[in-house]
Amino acid sequence: MEKAAAQRTKERGGEPVPALPSNLKIQNRKMVLSCFRDNRSHSVADVVARTGISKLTVMKAIQFFCGKGILASSGKGDSTELGGKKPEYFRFSCGKYLLTIRMWPEDLGLTLFDMRMNKVDSSHLAWIIPDAPEEAFRIIENSALALLARAGVDREELYGVSLSSSGIVDYDHLTLKYSVHTPNWGANVPIGDYLRGIFGPGPALSEENAGKSISRAILNEQEDPNRSILVLFTSWGLSGALIQDGRILNGRNSLVGEIGHMILDQNDPELCSCGSRGCAERLVSVARVRKMIAGDPPPEGSPLSRLPAEAVELRHLFASSRQEDAYARKYVAYMADRFAALLRNVSLVFSPEKVVFVGDYAVADEYFDQRIRQQLSSFRYLSLSQPMEIAYDTRSLTELDALGGAVALIDHYLSRPELYEETGS
Ligand SMILES: [Zn+2]
Numbered sequence: 072m073e074k075a076a077a078q079r080t081k082e083r084g085g086e087p088v089p090a091l092p093s094n095l096k097i098q099n100r101k102m103v104l105s106c107f108r109d110n111r112s113h114s115v116a117d118v119v120a121r122t123g124i125s126k127l128t129v130m131k132a133i134q135f136f137c138g139k140g141i142l143a144s145s146g147k148g149d150s151t152e153l154g155g156k157k158p159e160y161f162r163f164s165c166g167k168y169l170l171t172i173r174m175w176p177e178d179l180g181l182t183l184f185d186m187r188m189n190k191v192d193s194s195h196l197a198w199i200i201p202d203a204p205e206e207a208f209r210i211i212e213n214s215a216l217a218l219l220a221r222a223g224v225d226r227e228e229l230y231g232v233s234l235s236s237s238g239i240v241d242y243d244h245l246t247l248k249y250s251v252h253t254p255n256w257g258a259n260v261p262i263g264d265y266l267r268g269i270f271g272p273g274p275a276l277s278e279e280n281a282g283k284s285i286s287r288a289i290l291n292e293q294e295d296p297n298r299s300i301l302v303l304f305t306s307w308g309l310s311g312a313l314i315q316d317g318r319i320l321n322g323r324n325s326l327v328g329e330i331g332h333m334i335l336d337q338n339d340p341e342l343c344s345c346g347s348r349g350c351a352e353r354l355v356s357v358a359r360v361r362k363m364i365a366g367d368p369p370p371e372g373s374p375l376s377r378l379p380a381e382a383v384e385l386r387h388l389f390a391s392s393r394q395e396d397a398y399a400r401k402y403v404a405y406m407a408d409r410f411a412a413l414l415r416n417v418s419l420v421f422s423p424e425k426v427v428f429v430g431d432y433a434v435a436d437e438y439f440d441q442r443i444r445q446q447l448s449s450f451r452y453l454s455l456s457q458p459m460e461i462a463y464d465t466r467s468l469t470e471l472d473a474l475g476g477a478v479a480l481i482d483h484y485l486s487r488p489e490l491y492e493e494t495g496s
Pocket of ligand 1 (some may be wrong): 331332345346347350352469490
């Protein structure tokens, strides 16, 4: 296979700048190859229909990638094309693997994918994230080696390794700039160095904030990747991603997307881990819900009266609201109003066509949804604008996070210029 080939790089030192037709050829090849990243087999006719590129050019490009071992035939299809010939199908054919790691506050998870993003194996461990990064990465190393051994995959067979965590990431230097979940680790934790220590110099590395990793999985599935989307990650924190023109916005300091720290109420007494008061993250946290319920116990008729306040989860609140429990709805309305204020503020600097809730608030009920829409429409500027679509993605955060990590590594693979050039690979 092309295992060694994927590692090789090519010197392009004294070569003249390629003429435009060659650039066009490379552009076409990129468009053709990008059709195959959906993990399916495609015929020449499929690719022509998707890209609008001529049949001859598509055939040549597919031949080119087959020659390099990047695509391979997956056999003839059942249906016949015009003229009675059965079309040949092709698919992605890189024999390497991708390892995604989620280093979350209470959960360490690893997922191994092949290069077609099929899940090969996974493992997870409930942990309290250790006080020292050395200890955390020792555990990660043990878990990774155990998973690779179980799957019969060698470290050298990894194309790439991704890691997602809480906090703010410096993408250029592969460092964790800071996370409130690991204050003892300090600032600028060299995640890339720790991963290199485990996996060696070979694999491509990617580091990502969990909310953004999940958003990348969602972005990858959008029919129209150019829509402006706001993903709201609601779990051990409130963060998200602003997606525009198919890209996740990070900003100079990677702070874009940390919308949980938008201040909604400066007079709120609770101090946020960021040092401010009244951050959205604190106002809509499950801890806040429990505190409010503890101070205002539910009446006997409410389903919530069967639970101690400290055991209430957001899903209990929404389930009670679904049963038209007036007590639960009082707090659902409180939460919806905070989110409406947040969305109102966001819409003044970024104009999402679609908002997607993932995590705890993805299981919100109809009442929550209606209340947000009603609050948003009472803001006059927004009432005159096209409404934003609000969606709730109830898939597990861990599954979405692993997919997002795999997508980042596949993007890395497909961005390598040597994939599209005549020689080398
Ligand atoms: Zn804050």
